[in-house]
Amino acid sequence: MVMYMTDLYETEEKIKDVVMLAARILLEAGAEGTRVEDTMTYISSALGYKGSNSFVTNTVVTYLLHNGTHPRIYRIQTRDTNLIRISETNRVSRHIVSGELSLDEAWEKLNYIDEAIDDHPLPFKALAGGMVGLSFLYLQGGMMIDVPTAILAGGIGYFVTEYISKKVETQFIPEFIGSFIIALLAAFGHMLIPGGELSVIIISAVMPIVPGVLITNAIQDLFGGHMLMSITKLLEALVTSFGIGAGVATVLIFL
Amino acid sequence: MSWLLHLIFSFTSSFFFAVLFDAPKRLFFFAGVTGATGWIVSRILLEVFNMHEVYATMFGSLVLGIMCHLMAKMLKEPATMFMVPGIIPFVPGGLAYEATSLLVQFEYNQSLNTMLEVILIAGGVAVGLLFADQLSKLIIHKNKNYADARSRKMN
Numbered sequence: 386m387v388m389y390m391t392d393l394y395e396t397e398e399k400i401k402d403v404v405m406l407a408a409r410i411l412l413e414a415g416a417e418g419t420r421v422e423d424t425m426t427y428i429s430s431a432l433g434y435k436g437s438n439s440f441v442t443n444t445v446v447t448y449l450l451h452n453g454t455h456p457r458i459y460r461i462q463t464r465d466t467n468l469i470r471i472s473e474t475n476r477v478s479r480h481i482v483s484g485e486l487s488l489d490e491a492w493e494k495l496n497y498i499d500e501a502i503d504d505h506p507l508p509f510k511a512l513a514g515g516m517v518g519l520s521f522l523y524l525q526g527g528m529m530i531d532v533p534t535a536i537l538a539g540g541i542g543y544f545v546t547e548y549i550s551k552k553v554e555t556q557f558i559p560e561f562i563g564s565f566i567i568a569l570l571a572a573f574g575h576m577l578i579p580g581g582e583l584s585v586i587i588i589s590a591v592m593p594i595v596p597g598v599l600i601t602n603a604i605q606d607l608f609g610g611h612m613l614m615s616i617t618k619l620l621e622a623l624v625t626s627f628g629i630g631a632g633v634a635t636v637l638i639f640l
Numbered sequence: 641m642s643w644l645l646h647l648i649f650s651f652t653s654s655f656f657f658a659v660l661f662d663a664p665k666r667l668f669f670f671a672g673v674t675g676a677t678g679w680i681v682s683r684i685l686l687e688v689f690n691m692h693e694v695y696a697t698m699f700g701s702l703v704l705g706i707m708c709h710l711m712a713k714m715l716k717e718p719a720t721m722f723m724v725p726g727i728i729p730f731v732p733g734g735l736a737y738e739a740t741s742l743l744v745q746f747e748y749n750q751s752l753n754t755m756l757e758v759i760l761i762a763g764g765v766a767v768g769l770l771f772a773d774q775l776s777k778l779i780i781h782k783n784k785n786y787a788d789a790r791s792r793k794m795n
Binding site: 466513516587592601605638 | 645646649650652653656657658659660661662663664667679716717718720721723724725727728729731733734736737738740741743744762765766769770773
């Protein structure tokens with residue numbers, strides 16, 4: 386009987402470990418609250434605990450497996466966007482439910498996702514930022530003559546913003562400096578190659594640092610009934626876009 | 641010609657946004673296709689049917705949302721993978737820029753008017769996504785696990 390109790394206790398702790406790790410990876414990768422809570426409930430009900438409860442915002446995870454155990458709390462410190470991790474964690478949770486993965490295997494896999502899967506290299510992403518700038522130059526109705534300026538400003542602006550946001554933990558600063566540099570580069574390029582349109586260059590070069598994920602997730606959380614999460618995400622998006630606006634405006638004042 | 645270029649550049653914009661947001665490499669192409677579909681629909685509504693930008697954006701994001709859920713079903717991935725890169729072309733960046741630049745020139749009235757239009761377009765995107773979500777819950781993910789999990793939670 387005593388053996389049985391400790392066994393049960395250990396399994397429950399293992400389930401809690403797996404669920405909390407999955408939730409933590411999802412939140413740190415920037416998933417929406419609906420997805421995180423559904424994944425947690427889904428894993429635990431597939432393992433036989435149908436009365437589990439969870440509450441998630443983008444800064445904290447709370448989880449209760451059932452009423453007789455200790456709840457778990459984890460504070461989320463850093464958040465960014467990483468769609469690979471969301472996709473992989475989603476696959477692990479699907480495999481746990483279909484019975485293809487045991488708890489220990491799932492724990493291993495989640496640990497691998499948490500530690501080993503990394504972002505794409507930053508120079509590669511900066512190149513992608515430049516290409517985004519080029520694409521938006523066309524979509525916003527820009528001119529052929531502005532192509533090099535838009536690519537350069539988009540790529541360098543994205544690189545600077547990401548680099549600073551890895552060093553500085555404050556919210557507003559990276560976007561402010563990034564968009565300030567974008568506007569400077571755009572104005573400089575506009576001066577060197579006259580005849581284009583400055584506003585379109587700035588708009589398309591700023592696009593890579595627009596908080597698109599935050600806005601999308603905030604909308605989805607709002608309609609999913611996660612009021613607290615949607616408000617915090619919207620606030621984060623507002624601060625970021627205010628940073629971008631302020632950075633661009635700082636240059637515009639001097640033009 | 642301009643339609644073809646719109647198709648190409650909306651594809652590349654969503655494709656490279658998938659790179660920026662660290663999507664898995666195998667999904668870059670599908671994210672691009674999804675984004676291009678939504679954008680082209682909104683362009684057709686805007687230019688061929690002469691709709692107002694707000695409505696065109698709304699229906700564009702509706703089509704985009706449905707496309708995302710179809711892709712999610714087909715590739716067994718979460719719908720966010722395609723929604724996040726696809727939605728970016730609809731962000732009213734140009735108008736927001738205009739509003740900001742008017743604001744720093746102390747043109748409060750015009751700036752506020754432009755800001756209202758920005759809010760309307762963003763609301764259009766949100767409403768389109770909402771309807772796409774509900775439609776896909778009714779039709780595409782009919783007996784999907786997530787809805788199941790939620791109903792269990794209530795008991």
